[in-house]
Amino acid sequence: MATLSESDEGKFLVDVDGEQLGIVTKVEGNTAWIDPDPGIAESWLQAFGWGSADEDDYTVDGDAVDTVTDDELRVNADL
Numbered sequence: 001m002a003t004l005s006e007s008d009e010g011k012f013l014v015d016v017d018g019e020q021l022g023i024v025t026k027v028e029g030n031t032a033w034i035d036p037d038p039g040i041a042e043s044w045l046q047a048f049g050w051g052s053a054d055e056d057d058y059t060v061d062g063d064a065v066d067t068v069t070d071d072e073l074r075v076n077a078d079l
Helices: 040-047
Strands: 012-014 020-028 031-035 058-061 065-068 072-075
Parallel strands (some): 012 072
Antiparallel strands (some): 020 031, 065 072
8 A cells, every 4th residue: 555645646657567557646635636548738837847637537546556756657456
């Protein structure tokens, strides 16, 4: 289980094989909102912390995240 924070906004969510699942648009509590299909402009906004979550985003709880690096959140195999 990982502890998520606002500093994780703009990172990519990846699966156990390193495949990108989306980009973190918002973190609240220990839950991340993920945009599954970000455009290039949206990715840049997220990287600078200027993006926001919307109705197309889905959520991932910190319990589903194994590893947090400078660039990504890697989910565990149970997701």
